[in-house]
Structures are given as structure tokens and as C-alpha cells.
Amino acid sequence: MESVVAGVVIAVIKILVILGIVLGVGAYLTWVERKVAAHIQRRPGPMVVGWHGLLQPIADGLKLITKEDLFPRYGNKFLYNLAIVLALVPATLVFAVVPFGPEFELFGYRIKPILTDVNVALLLVFGLGSLAVYAIAIAGWASNSKYPLIGSMRKAGIIISYEVAITFAVMGPLILAGTLSTYEIVQRQIEQNLWYIWVQPIAFVVFLFSLLAETGRVPFDIQEAEAELVTGFTVEYGGMKFGLFPLVEWYVEVLSLSAIAVVLFFGGWSPINIPFMGFVDPLFFLGPFSPYVWFLLKVTVLFLFILWLHWTLPRYRIDQITEIAWKVMLPLALINIVLTAIIAPVVWR
Amino acid sequence: MPWAKAEDFVELKERFPELEIVESGNSTSLHIKKESLIELLKELKNRGFKLFIDHSVVDLKDILEKEKDFRNAVKENLIAFPEDRLSRFQAFYILYNVDEKKRVMVKTRTDGTLPTVEKLWFAGKWAERECYDMFGIEYEGHENLVRAFMWDTYPYFPLRKDFPLEGFPEQDLPSLNEVLWGDRLEGTMNYERKHAIVPTLEDLEITEKKRLKKKAQIVLNWGPLHPGTHGTMWFLFDLEGERIVQTDVILGQLHRGVEKLAENEMYNQFLVYTDRMDYLSALCSNQAWVVAIERILGIEEDVPEKAKYIRTMMSELQRINSHLLWLGTYALDLGALTVFLYAFKEREKIMDILEGITGARLTISYPRVGGVRMDLPEGALEVIRAFIKRFPKELSDWERILTRNRIWLRRNKDVGVITPEDAYFYGVTGPVVRGSGIPYDMRKLEPYDAYAEVDFDIPVGDVGDCYDRYLVRIEEMRQSVRIVEQCLSKLEKIPRSAPFFAEVPKEKKLKLTIDGIGLKVPTGEIYSSGENPRGELGFYVFSMGGVKPYRVKVRPPSYYNLSIYPHLMKDRVIADAVTILASIDPVVGETDR
Known part of the structure; x- marks a missing residue:
């Protein structure tokens, strides 16, 4: 009985911590993005609200929340609101299977810093990722407007194409690790003394492309394409309802997929890896916090890389994007599976 | 000066006996009767005058009514076929020979109808729509003779000389709902009406209904206020999926009647x-x-x-x-x-x-x-x-x-x-x-x-x-x-x-000051152009002496550059619409004037 209560309490605490981190960080990533974009564009960015605009996300949130809730006259109100829920919930749920660090013991309880260490974690990730299609398709449909409809159709086309590529891309690490559990995948990389990026560069590139496509980042941001579709499927949304879509797409999803990429290719919370030799930890002085810092550091670097792309490149056309998915990325991923099957015994030893 | 010489056209005289070749200091023009106009233009096109520069009309009403002005204009050879005192309009076409680098102007007189040049130059089609809009010239055989800038039910022709500069202010123009379906919806703040009373807005509904009869899946309204159009331009795309089947351009959101203003301002004021x-x-x-x-x-x-x-x-x-x-x-x-x-x-x-x-x-x-x-x-x-x-x-x-x-x-x-x-x-x-x-x-x-x-x-x-x-x-x-x-x-x-x-x-003859007050320009005409960032900006100035021009036609580069847009958009996707439009780079202030 006691262990059940403890389990529930621990789970609730984990949920609160993760939700707090994800939504709080998600909001503050808007500030990070604005600052990074500003410095790429040789301007200071937000400077007025708080020190270097640090309170800007709060001001933005307040502004969005206090805005009038507009609704298109001939839209479908139920679906219109459902789309927001469908966008936010699956994207956040992905964090249930993201391992932040190694198992530790606190007050006699063994705690894994992962909400649920299910043995089909990756399947769950991509299942939830595919749910994003529904959110966007419904948002476009329920708005009863042409621009959202076109935008959502574009996005649906992209996600369906890249869903296939990304699934085949992660096959490589899966073969090497021999498990679907995210926690176990990291453990295997530590045991095998190998970040999978060293033997899976192709898979990583395909994964990165798919990440950009699924989250609607440049060069694949055609579902909003300001110049053609104004802002695509969010045209008819206002206030916080509008604010949630970019928050989910650009920050929560990027964050979750970056975390998954770190888990799959960069050994999760492990420090710098020398292939087949071992790990070097320049942050050893942080003691038990070092794994968390490493995890955070890797996700941050990946996130900044995506921002850098976003503010540099032009965007592709829809036909070119799907063409790349089916004609380049999918064959690459398939070749990668074959190559992995050949080198896998070396890694397993 | 890039104008053709009179001797370039001497052999044309045999084919067109009534052709008059006039070479003034500023320009070279061919005067031709309306009946053989298309023949002549076709011949000129074959001879290398392939680039269409401009076409418009001068309303000669005031000149024909005043004997002194008329004699002045005839003396300067400004009017084609001066013996024709009844035809009110003088049309001109400016063509350019790219290989030989020379320009020519073709003039003809008309009383309200002209043959269309749309088969020879598509740009002419747009120029003719503008003339129809501004002067009420009927173009025989024109495929799509609708107003270019004003709305469909507008009853006047603003650039005619009998249209006052200030318009007819006391007159309330009816909305299209009222004209076409007899609706009587009182008041501008009546929210029951589905559309504003501004007639151009209702244009949309008519146009869209016309379009919907065709086979396209979606008619996408692109503009008038859209970030991709770089101004208040309005496009209608007939879409099959994302593929564009047909493009329509609706202009006139920024029309201010610059050419009418030019006739009523002094030369430096028009600047x-x-x-x-x-x-x-x-x-x-x-x-x-x-x-x-x-x-x-x-x-x-x-x-x-x-x-x-x-x-x-x-x-x-x-x-x-x-x-x-x-x-x-x-x-x-x-x-x-x-x-x-x-x-x-x-x-x-x-x-x-x-x-x-x-x-x-x-x-x-x-x-x-x-x-x-x-x-x-x-x-x-x-x-x-x-x-x-x-x-x-x-x-x-x-x-x-x-x-x-x-x-x-x-x-x-x-x-x-x-x-x-x-x-x-x-x-x-x-x-x-x-x-x-x-x-x-x-x-x-x-x-x-x-x-x-x-x-x-x-x-x-x-x-x-x-x-x-x-x-x-x-x-x-x-x-x-x-x-x-x-x-x-x-x-x-x-x-x-x-x-x-x-x-x-x-100094006695020409009063040239920085503020330009009292600057008198002698009777004459000129077509002169400069290279704008968007193309050739030409001014056709027709002066009857005095401090104000009689007629100014602006050759707007953006207007003609834009005319190729529907052609380029055929079978492209929406994403290309921005690419192509931005690469043409029109400015609406100039297309609409």
C-alpha cells in the first residue's frame, strides 16, 4: 500500500516538474528565439520589458490571454477548439518518455527521472507525433476559410511523407540498441561506449530533416508561409488560441524531438564520447547534476542549430519537400537500415 | 534621339496611300486612317517594331471647339487628318524597334470605336481596357472589354474633357446590389447586409460567381490586402489543388486619376x-x-x-x-x-x-x-x-x-x-x-x-x-x-x-524659375522616357501652349510588366505566385495611378 502511495506521489511530482519545465521553458524559448534571430539580423531584439526583455514572454502571454476571443462565423466551434487540444496534448505527452538522467535514490526510493519507462516508448513518440496531423487538418477545416485549408493540407502532406522517413531513420539506432525503451537506449549507448551518431550519421541527417519538416521550421515552413498563406492554418485563430499553435509547433515539438534525437544519437545524459573507448566528463565537478546538465546542453545546442537554420535559409516549395521525402530521404533511410544490419554485430560484440 | 526617320517608311506609302509621315523635332509619327490601322501595325511589327510601348487616346474636344487652338495644333502637325473635324479622339500607338533601336508613333482619329490590337500585343489589350475605362472607346473584337480601374457600373469616363476635375460630388453612386438586384438596404451601419456599400468590394462577389461556373475547385482571393502582393493589388486564382488554372487581376484600388490631375496642374506642380x-x-x-x-x-x-x-x-x-x-x-x-x-x-x-x-x-x-x-x-x-x-x-x-x-x-x-x-x-x-x-x-x-x-x-x-x-x-x-x-x-x-x-x-520668352510658376510650354507633343528601377517610365505630353498640359499619358512600367503575370502563372503552384510576382516587382501606385 505504502509503495503505491509513494509511486503516485512520485508520479505527480514528476508530472508537475515536467509540465512546469516544458511549458515554462516553451514560453521562454520564444524569448530565446527572438534574441537569437535579432542577433543574426544585427539588431538587439526585445529590450524594453525587463532586463534585456526577460519579462517579454510574460507580457506576450498576458496580451494574448486578454485578447478578444474571435470565432469565424461559419466555422465549426467544436472542432475549432478541439484542434487546439489535439495540438497541445500529444506534443506535451511526448515528454512522458524522455529520460532526463540516470536513476538515483532519494529517501530510500529509487527514482528514474522519466515519467513512464514503457518498453514501447519510441512507438509512443511517433504515434503521438502523427496525431499532430489531426490537429492541423481539423484546425484548417474548422476555420471555414481557404487559406487555413490550403495550409493544413500542405502540412498534412508533409507530415505523412516525413512520418515514413523518420520511422525508418530511427530503425538504425533501434537495431543497435535492441530496445524501444528510451531509457534503455541511453543505457545501451553507455554500456557500448558509443554514441550512435558515430555509426548512424545518415539516420541522423534524415531525422533532422524530418524534425524540421514535422515542426514546420525553415526550410519546410510552408504551412504558414507568411507571404503566400499569411499564416496558414492559424489565420482564423486569435488571442491565446493563436499563440498556442506556434508555441506547440515551434517550441514544444522542437524540444521534444530534439530530446528524442539526443536520446537516440547523442547518448542522452552521457558526457562526451570517444567511440568504443569511453566517456570524458569535463563537468565532473557538478557531481550528480552533471548528467542533467549534459542532457540540457545537448538539447540546447540542437535547438540553437535549428534556430540558426530557421533564420538563414529560404523555404522550399511543397512539391519539392515531398519529393525530397520520398525520393531522397526514404531511400537513404532504407540503405541505412541495411548498413546498420551489417555493422550491428561489431557494436553488439 | 531614338526616333525612326521618315525615309524608313517611304516604301510603306505604296501599300497605304493615305499614310502621312510627320517628322517633328521631337518625334516621328505615322498618320493612318482607322480602317487600315491594324494592317499598318501588323506591317510595322513584321518590320521589327516588335516591342509595344504604349497606347492611349487624346480627347480633342476642346481643340476642335476653339478655332485658334485648332489652327495652332494643325500648324504644329499635332493632329492627324485635320480635315476631319468630327472625330473627337486621336489615338496613338508607340512602338519600338529593338534591333535598330528606334521608336515610332502611329496616330489615328476616331469617333469612339477602334479595332483591337490584342492579337498583336497582349499589352495592347490592357492599354485598351484603360482607354475604354477612361474615354469610353469601344474596341471591336476585344475579348474582355471591362473597366480597368473604375468599377463596372460607373457611368462616366473620367479623362474626357467634359468630365469635371472634381467629379460629380452631389451624386451618390449606387451599390452593385442595388443596381443589379434591386436591393434597398438603408444606411452604411446596417450590419444585415452581407457586403459593404463600396461597389468595388461587391465586384468580388460577381467575379467569384462568374469564376465558380468554371471547373476550378477553389477560387482563392489573393489580395487586395495581402502581404504577398506588396500593395493593394487583387488577384483571383482558380485552383486545382495547389495548381493555378487561371489568374485574374483586378486593379484600381489605388487609382487617383493622376492623368486627370496632370491636365489641371502646372508643369512643376505635377512633379x-x-x-x-x-x-x-x-x-x-x-x-x-x-x-x-x-x-x-x-x-x-x-x-x-x-x-x-x-x-x-x-x-x-x-x-x-x-x-x-x-x-x-x-x-x-x-x-x-x-x-x-x-x-x-x-x-x-x-x-x-x-x-x-x-x-x-x-x-x-x-x-x-x-x-x-x-x-x-x-x-x-x-x-x-x-x-x-x-x-x-x-x-x-x-x-x-x-x-x-x-x-x-x-x-x-x-x-x-x-x-x-x-x-x-x-x-x-x-x-x-x-x-x-x-x-x-x-x-x-x-x-x-x-x-x-x-x-x-x-x-x-x-x-x-x-x-x-x-x-x-x-x-x-x-x-x-x-x-x-x-x-x-x-x-x-x-x-x-x-x-x-x-x-x-x-528670358522674355521662357520664364524659368525654381518654383516653376508661370512656366509656359509651347504647342507641341513629346514622348520622353526615363529608366525607372521597374522599367521604362514614359511621359507623353500633349501641350497646347500655356502653363498646363493638354493631356499627359504616363507609360507605367509596372502596369505592362504586370500584364504578363497571368500568363506566367498558368500551371504553377501558389508558392510560385509570390516568386514570380516579386520578380516582376510591380508598384501599385504606378499601375493604378
């Missing part, structure tokens, strides 16, 4: 309206207008060298400015958000320089007939020199982001290809025609101000796709820097005390 036509390149438009008036006055040679160099330099700065705006928005349209801010940062510097010299940033009105409004201020040359020293470096920085970028190439290569034949057929000019490999540039063909003395090249593309147009504009900026540099070195040598405004020897 400020040229600012507001192509508001992104005000100085170039100013210069084109001022040069046109100087040419008709015959004082082009009297303008001091200093003023000429200042004008040239300022125009080239303005060209860089305009191209920078184009580059920024073009990149923005294709998703490269950062180049926009880079370009605008440099643009801001030019704006500051222009403001420091002229006092204005957007609508500048700095040149005057006979020179410039004021001398360059102290330090202007140093500032400009500092700017152009740094600018090429910045430009190559941006090029490194874009020019060889794979995504950029895929978005631009083979998109919106304009062949040379298409370019002539649609009458496009400026960087658009140069992208197709035709070196058509008024700065070389009919040099004005100091362009004859400075050294520069005309960049041309080979394929004529969006990428070529992009490269042409980028290279044009470099050439502009070259021109500015040469002007600077020249201006540094000219002493500060040198005059910047013309001294006219025959």
Missing part, C-alpha cells in the same frame, strides 16, 4: 504627383518628368552640368534604394527572413542620405525643370562616398547567403520563364526584359542627363526565369554604384559656386 506614382523610386520618376519637360522646351542643353550630375547620382542612389527594397521583400517572400533586415539596414542609410540632401525620404520632388531645387549640402559627397565604399561588400555578403544556395536555386530556376518573344508581346521593360536577354535600357538608348558621359554596363540574363531577373537586379546595383562613383568624382571637381539651375538666354 509632386510623379513622386506618388512609383513611390519607391520617386527621384527617378521626378527626373523622367523633368527631362520630358526640358526636352519639349528645348532647354535640355542649357541645364548646368552640375545639376545633371546631381540628378544622375541621386537617381542611381534611388535605384539602389528601390532594388534593396525589392531584394529584401523578395527574400522575405521566399522565406529568407534575415536578408530582409540586412537589405533594409543599408536602405535606411540611403534614406538618411537622401533626407539629408533633399529634406524628404519618400516623396522627394528634388529635381526641377531646369536643374535641381537646391545645391548639395556640405559633406554630402563624403557621406555618399563612405556609403558606396561599404555597400559592395555588404552586397556580396548577401549574395553568399542566396545566390548559390540550393533552396534558392530550386525556388528560382526555371520559374516564370519569359522568352524574348513573350517580352515583346506583353510589352515588358526594365529588369524583367533584360532578364530575358534583351538589352533594353533607356539610359543607353536615349541618354538623358549625365548618363551619356558616365560609363556603365547593362546586365542581361539568358533564360529569362526568376533567377535571371534576380541576378540582373543584383548586378544593376553594382552598376549603379559605379555610376555614383563617377558622378562623385566629377562633382568633387566642380566648384561649389557653380550654378545648379539653368540660366535661360531668352
Whole structure:
């Protein structure tokens, strides 16, 4: 009985911590993005609200929340609101299977810093990722407007194409690790003394492309394409309802997929890896916090890389994007599976 | 002068016995009866006059009514077939022979109907719609004779001489709902009505219904207020999925009747309206207008060298400015958000320089007939020199982001290809025609101000796709820097005390002052054009003497460049709509005037 209560309490605490981190960080990533974009564009960015605009996300949130809730006259109100829920919930749920660090013991309880260490974690990730299609398709449909409809159709086309590529891309690490559990995948990389990026560069590139496509980042941001579709499927949304879509797409999803990429290719919370030799930890002085810092550091670097792309490149056309998915990325991923099957015994030893 | 000579057309006399060839100092025109007009135009097209420049109509009503004016006009050979006192309108067509570099004007008289030239030049189709709109000329055989700028039910023809400048203010124009379906919905604040009473807005419904009868899945309204159109332009795309089956352009959201205003303003007063036509390149438009008036006055040679160099330099700065705006928005349209801010940062510097010299940033009105409004201020040359020293470096920085970028190439290569034949057929000019490999540039063909003395090249593309147009504009900026540099070195040598405004020897005959009050222009006509960043900006000025022109026709480069847009959009996707439109780079202030 006691262990059940403890389990529930621990789970609730984990949920609160993760939700707090994800939504709080998600909001503050808007500030990070604005600052990074500003410095790429040789301007200071937000400077007025708080020190270097640090309170800007709060001001933005307040502004969005206090805005009038507009609704298109001939839209479908139920679906219109459902789309927001469908966008936010699956994207956040992905964090249930993201391992932040190694198992530790606190007050006699063994705690894994992962909400649920299910043995089909990756399947769950991509299942939830595919749910994003529904959110966007419904948002476009329920708005009863042409621009959202076109935008959502574009996005649906992209996600369906890249869903296939990304699934085949992660096959490589899966073969090497021999498990679907995210926690176990990291453990295997530590045991095998190998970040999978060293033997899976192709898979990583395909994964990165798919990440950009699924989250609607440049060069694949055609579902909003300001110049053609104004802002695509969010045209008819206002206030916080509008604010949630970019928050989910650009920050929560990027964050979750970056975390998954770190888990799959960069050994999760492990420090710098020398292939087949071992790990070097320049942050050893942080003691038990070092794994968390490493995890955070890797996700941050990946996130900044995506921002850098976003503010540099032009965007592709829809036909070119799907063409790349089916004609380049999918064959690459398939070749990668074959190559992995050949080198896998070396890694397993 | 790039006008054809009379002897070029002597053998045409045999085919067209009633043809009159008139060669005045300013232009060469062929007078022909309406019946053989199409024959003649076809013959001219075969003889190499392939590029359509302009077509419009002059309403001769006031001249025909006043005997003295009429005799004056006949003496100057302004009117074709003066024995015809009944035909009220005189139509003119201006054509250009690209190979032999000469221009010709064809004139004919009509009482209200003309044969259409749409089979010969598509651009003519648009020009004819404009004439129908403004003068009520019926074009026989025209495929789509609807108003170009005013709305469908508008009962008047604004550019006719009997239409007052202030319009008919006491008259409340009925909304289309009331005209077509007899609806009587009282009051503007009546929210029951589905549409506003502004008639042009309801145009949408009619047009969309017409469209929906066709087989397209969706009719997408693109504009009038849309970030991709760069202004209040309105496109209707018939979509099959994302593929565009047909494109419609609805213009007139920014129509202000500039040509009507021109007839009622003095020559220097009209200068400020040229600012507001192509508001992104005000100085170039100013210069084109001022040069046109100087040419008709015959004082082009009297303008001091200093003023000429200042004008040239300022125009080239303005060209860089305009191209920078184009580059920024073009990149923005294709998703490269950062180049926009880079370009605008440099643009801001030019704006500051222009403001420091002229006092204005957007609508500048700095040149005057006979020179410039004021001398360059102290330090202007140093500032400009500092700017152009740094600018090429910045430009190559941006090029490194874009020019060889794979995504950029895929978005631009083979998109919106304009062949040379298409370019002539649609009458496009400026960087658009140069992208197709035709070196058509008024700065070389009919040099004005100091362009004859400075050294520069005309960049041309080979394929004529969006990428070529992009490269042409980028290279044009470099050439502009070259021109500015040469002007600077020249201006540094000219002493500060040198005059910047013309001294006219025959002061009694010609009153030339900086404010331009009382400037009288002799009876005559001229077509003179300057090279705007968007193409050939021409002014056809028809003067009956006095302080105001009788008729001014502006040849708007954006209007004709835009006419090729529906053709280029056929079977492309929506994403290409922004690419192609931005590579054509129209400015609505100029298309609508």
C-alpha cells in the first residue's frame, strides 16, 4: 500500500516538474528565439520589458490571454477548439518518455527521472507525433476559410511523407540498441561506449530533416508561409488560441524531438564520447547534476542549430519537400537500415 | 534621339496611300486612317517594331471647339487628318524597334470605336481596357472589354474633357446590389447586409460567381490586402489543388486619376504627383518628368552640368534604394527572413542620405525643370562616398547567403520563364526584359542627363526565369554604384559656386524659375522616357501652349510588366505566385495611378 502511495506521489511530482519545465521553458524559448534571430539580423531584439526583455514572454502571454476571443462565423466551434487540444496534448505527452538522467535514490526510493519507462516508448513518440496531423487538418477545416485549408493540407502532406522517413531513420539506432525503451537506449549507448551518431550519421541527417519538416521550421515552413498563406492554418485563430499553435509547433515539438534525437544519437545524459573507448566528463565537478546538465546542453545546442537554420535559409516549395521525402530521404533511410544490419554485430560484440 | 526617320517608311506609302509621315523635332509619327490601322501595325511589327510601348487616346474636344487652338495644333502637325473635324479622339500607338533601336508613333482619329490590337500585343489589350475605362472607346473584337480601374457600373469616363476635375460630388453612386438586384438596404451601419456599400468590394462577389461556373475547385482571393502582393493589388486564382488554372487581376484600388490631375496642374506642380506614382523610386520618376519637360522646351542643353550630375547620382542612389527594397521583400517572400533586415539596414542609410540632401525620404520632388531645387549640402559627397565604399561588400555578403544556395536555386530556376518573344508581346521593360536577354535600357538608348558621359554596363540574363531577373537586379546595383562613383568624382571637381539651375538666354520668352510658376510650354507633343528601377517610365505630353498640359499619358512600367503575370502563372503552384510576382516587382501606385 505504502509503495503505491509513494509511486503516485512520485508520479505527480514528476508530472508537475515536467509540465512546469516544458511549458515554462516553451514560453521562454520564444524569448530565446527572438534574441537569437535579432542577433543574426544585427539588431538587439526585445529590450524594453525587463532586463534585456526577460519579462517579454510574460507580457506576450498576458496580451494574448486578454485578447478578444474571435470565432469565424461559419466555422465549426467544436472542432475549432478541439484542434487546439489535439495540438497541445500529444506534443506535451511526448515528454512522458524522455529520460532526463540516470536513476538515483532519494529517501530510500529509487527514482528514474522519466515519467513512464514503457518498453514501447519510441512507438509512443511517433504515434503521438502523427496525431499532430489531426490537429492541423481539423484546425484548417474548422476555420471555414481557404487559406487555413490550403495550409493544413500542405502540412498534412508533409507530415505523412516525413512520418515514413523518420520511422525508418530511427530503425538504425533501434537495431543497435535492441530496445524501444528510451531509457534503455541511453543505457545501451553507455554500456557500448558509443554514441550512435558515430555509426548512424545518415539516420541522423534524415531525422533532422524530418524534425524540421514535422515542426514546420525553415526550410519546410510552408504551412504558414507568411507571404503566400499569411499564416496558414492559424489565420482564423486569435488571442491565446493563436499563440498556442506556434508555441506547440515551434517550441514544444522542437524540444521534444530534439530530446528524442539526443536520446537516440547523442547518448542522452552521457558526457562526451570517444567511440568504443569511453566517456570524458569535463563537468565532473557538478557531481550528480552533471548528467542533467549534459542532457540540457545537448538539447540546447540542437535547438540553437535549428534556430540558426530557421533564420538563414529560404523555404522550399511543397512539391519539392515531398519529393525530397520520398525520393531522397526514404531511400537513404532504407540503405541505412541495411548498413546498420551489417555493422550491428561489431557494436553488439 | 531614338526616333525612326521618315525615309524608313517611304516604301510603306505604296501599300497605304493615305499614310502621312510627320517628322517633328521631337518625334516621328505615322498618320493612318482607322480602317487600315491594324494592317499598318501588323506591317510595322513584321518590320521589327516588335516591342509595344504604349497606347492611349487624346480627347480633342476642346481643340476642335476653339478655332485658334485648332489652327495652332494643325500648324504644329499635332493632329492627324485635320480635315476631319468630327472625330473627337486621336489615338496613338508607340512602338519600338529593338534591333535598330528606334521608336515610332502611329496616330489615328476616331469617333469612339477602334479595332483591337490584342492579337498583336497582349499589352495592347490592357492599354485598351484603360482607354475604354477612361474615354469610353469601344474596341471591336476585344475579348474582355471591362473597366480597368473604375468599377463596372460607373457611368462616366473620367479623362474626357467634359468630365469635371472634381467629379460629380452631389451624386451618390449606387451599390452593385442595388443596381443589379434591386436591393434597398438603408444606411452604411446596417450590419444585415452581407457586403459593404463600396461597389468595388461587391465586384468580388460577381467575379467569384462568374469564376465558380468554371471547373476550378477553389477560387482563392489573393489580395487586395495581402502581404504577398506588396500593395493593394487583387488577384483571383482558380485552383486545382495547389495548381493555378487561371489568374485574374483586378486593379484600381489605388487609382487617383493622376492623368486627370496632370491636365489641371502646372508643369512643376505635377512633379509632386510623379513622386506618388512609383513611390519607391520617386527621384527617378521626378527626373523622367523633368527631362520630358526640358526636352519639349528645348532647354535640355542649357541645364548646368552640375545639376545633371546631381540628378544622375541621386537617381542611381534611388535605384539602389528601390532594388534593396525589392531584394529584401523578395527574400522575405521566399522565406529568407534575415536578408530582409540586412537589405533594409543599408536602405535606411540611403534614406538618411537622401533626407539629408533633399529634406524628404519618400516623396522627394528634388529635381526641377531646369536643374535641381537646391545645391548639395556640405559633406554630402563624403557621406555618399563612405556609403558606396561599404555597400559592395555588404552586397556580396548577401549574395553568399542566396545566390548559390540550393533552396534558392530550386525556388528560382526555371520559374516564370519569359522568352524574348513573350517580352515583346506583353510589352515588358526594365529588369524583367533584360532578364530575358534583351538589352533594353533607356539610359543607353536615349541618354538623358549625365548618363551619356558616365560609363556603365547593362546586365542581361539568358533564360529569362526568376533567377535571371534576380541576378540582373543584383548586378544593376553594382552598376549603379559605379555610376555614383563617377558622378562623385566629377562633382568633387566642380566648384561649389557653380550654378545648379539653368540660366535661360531668352528670358522674355521662357520664364524659368525654381518654383516653376508661370512656366509656359509651347504647342507641341513629346514622348520622353526615363529608366525607372521597374522599367521604362514614359511621359507623353500633349501641350497646347500655356502653363498646363493638354493631356499627359504616363507609360507605367509596372502596369505592362504586370500584364504578363497571368500568363506566367498558368500551371504553377501558389508558392510560385509570390516568386514570380516579386520578380516582376510591380508598384501599385504606378499601375493604378
